[in-house]
Amino acid sequence: MNPMTSSTQGRRGSYAVGVARRQKIVEAAAKRFALEGYQRTALTRIAEDVGITEGGLLHHFRSKKHLLLAVMEHRFTAEAAWWSRLPDDADGRDILRAMVAATERHLAEPGLIELFVLTSAEAADPASAAHTLFAERYQSAVDELAGKLAAARELGSVRADTDCPAVARECIAVSDGLQLQWVISGGTLDLADAVRLHADRIARTILPDGEGL
Amino acid sequence: MNPMTSSTQGRRGSYAVGVARRQKIVEAAAKRFALEGYQRTALTRIAEDVGITEGGLLHHFRSKKHLLLAVMEHRFTAEAAWWSRLPDDADGRDILRAMVAATERHLAEPGLIELFVLTSAEAADPASAAHTLFAERYQSAVDELAGKLAAARELGSVRADTDCPAVARECIAVSDGLQLQWVISGGTLDLADAVRLHADRIARTILPDGEGL
DNA sequence: AGCGAAAACCTAGTACGCTAGGTTTTCGGA
């Protein structure tokens, strides 16, 4: 029998101390990243926060980017949980309104959009770990949204000639693109309103009544 | 008289050697960044390429980010020049088609979109130099596109009830957001097609005939 | 021509991200 299934296999998992430590690290990192920015926070500081050495921290997270990734993964999980609360039989209008609501929630969490933009850039490098995470996230985000739209189309609350995956991609692109413009404008841009305007345009082209939101 | 206007003012400008050096540095940096990526290229390498020390390089560009910025500024200038070729009396359809064409041009230049996404993230920090550049770029990009749309609206080739700045922002957001999805998909996504689909939707909502492209 | 001030460039040193390899701690099983 191979070592993985053997009864005498070595201890594979983490120790209790390790799990607790990692959680503390992610919390400390999230706090510092949001507060002073990713670039400006030194790993040594985070390590100090949780009472270990920089080297010790790097045992748990192979690189600073991996740590950023862990923080973002945390956020994504919360985001996915929120979306799953949208009922399966939601009509087209409900779905578009949920998009707008999601943007408003993002705005409420300070520093989140900045971190998102940063991780996006990191993900541009195919060799990075962020790339894998983001590739998966985008795939599932597009798929989920497209799926909900397709379900609504079956129920007749979205036009039959709608290209659901394309609309889903576009909505996500607008959301990301406007978020970028928002951070760069220094918060001047009325992000929620801009997203609403787009959702309204989508509504006029994919809802059977041709009306906006 | 103040020192700025005095005939005995010190030599303010750069020397010929300096100008030439800076140009060489930007060229070398652009090449390396596109080839091996921003993070992976060391300043020492670029300095070697142009025959100076790392310290010497940092005399011309205060930081690696400033250098990246200089490279991007180069690209933006070329981009602006391209857009200025669009005639002032272009109708709504022409403008939307130009958007699609712009995307196709971006795709032709390898590494450009990656660099753009990277600089975007950098620009999220209000204290960075990239922030200022991007803020200006977005403002002028939105203004120019909105202006062209408004002109078309005056000529009747765009509906009278169109919110031109909003449409401009949305177009740019979609372009940026889809570019992000493109790099993350590893080039799998048909970017040009996705942009075309959006332009088509815009066309149906802002052109008088209600037709697509 | 050559003075002199500013640009151009270099050297030395610092902080940070990260690696390699060693030491200590945890904890399931004999």
Add this chain to the structure above:
DNA sequence: TCCGAAAACCTAGCGTACTAGGTTTTCGCT
């Protein structure tokens, strides 16, 4: 209970971005 293997953690050292301060080069002006 206590062995031992893996996790947890540390120390030492490297490469890179960047700073401070000094030296050399450029070039307008007299």
